[in-house]
Amino acid sequence: MLQVDGIQSFYGSSHILFGLSLTVNRGEIVCLLGRNGAGKSTTMKSIMGLVPPRQGSIRFKDENITGQKPYLIARMGMGFVPDDRRVFFDLTVDENLEISERRIEKSDSWNRDRVYDFFQPLKHIRSRKAGLLSGGEQQMLTIARALVTNPELLLLDEPTEGLAPMIVDMLEHRIRALRDAGLTILLAEQNQKTALGLSDRGYILDNGVIRYQGAIKDLQENEEVMRKYLLV
Numbered sequence: 001m002l003q004v005d006g007i008q009s010f011y012g013s014s015h016i017l018f019g020l021s022l023t024v025n026r027g028e029i030v031c032l033l034g035r036n037g038a039g040k041s042t043t044m045k046s047i048m049g050l051v052p053p054r055q056g057s058i059r060f061k062d063e064n065i066t067g068q069k070p071y072l073i074a075r076m077g078m079g080f081v082p083d084d085r086r087v088f089f090d091l092t093v094d095e096n097l098e099i100s101e102r103r104i105e106k107s108d109s110w111n112r113d114r115v116y117d118f119f120q121p122l123k124h125i126r127s128r129k130a131g132l133l134s135g136g137e138q139q140m141l142t143i144a145r146a147l148v149t150n151p152e153l154l155l156l157d158e159p160t161e162g163l164a165p166m167i168v169d170m171l172e173h174r175i176r177a178l179r180d181a182g183l184t185i186l187l188a189e190q191n192q193k194t195a196l197g198l199s200d201r202g203y204i205l206d207n208g209v210i211r212y213q214g215a216i217k218d219l220q221e222n223e224e225v226m227r228k229y230l231l232v
Contacts (some may be wrong), residue, residue, distance in 0.1 A: 089131030
């Protein structure tokens with residue numbers, strides 16, 4: 001579903017990603033691991049078109065999307081949950097979802113009713129302004145907002161960051177449910193326990209370079225790699 005080949009990404013004159021390549025197959029959860037500053041968020045933003053790579057290519061569903069505008073990539077079926085949430089604080093939960101909703105003619109499409117069934121706590125606060133929500137509620141809203149665009153591939157950037165353990169457990173359960181519902185997921189996550197518990201395969205990123213890739217079981221058994229690139 002997603003093929004990233006040799007991308008070189010920059011912020012101004014700062015070179016962040018150095019020839020990064022990865023693949024995500026339909027129906028997988030693939031995690032991107034690495035310490036803070038390794039380049040995980042830049043990878044997500046490059047894929048979504050927010051930080052277009054200067055070299056390399058990105059293919060989504062066999063179409064070249066390198067350099068495409070983010071709204072066009074979203075229309076193709078890619079959803080993005082940023083690490084800073086970016087909810088519209090002055091709008092209610094329901095209004096945040098309404099302005100993002102993209103209706104499609106499918107019996108199992110995501111709409112506001114289905115999202116409220118999926119994230120039950122949001123149903124009871126749908127008229128509350130997003131700026132008054134807790135961190136966990138804002139994260140649910142951010143994921144819900146991506147879901148109502150009806151993505152086939154969901155990019156989740158640090159979804160558990162700063163959340164209480166009980167909320168993290170709930171989100172892990174919901175992310176598994178999304179995979180069971182047919183979504184493909186690329187997960188960038190600092191929380192190794194969450195990422196390794198959810199994913200089928202993983203990539204380790206360090207200073208903008210992929211240092212390791214493989215099945216989760218192989219990664220967990222490779223103590224040298226874990227110690228070198230993931231321990232703080």
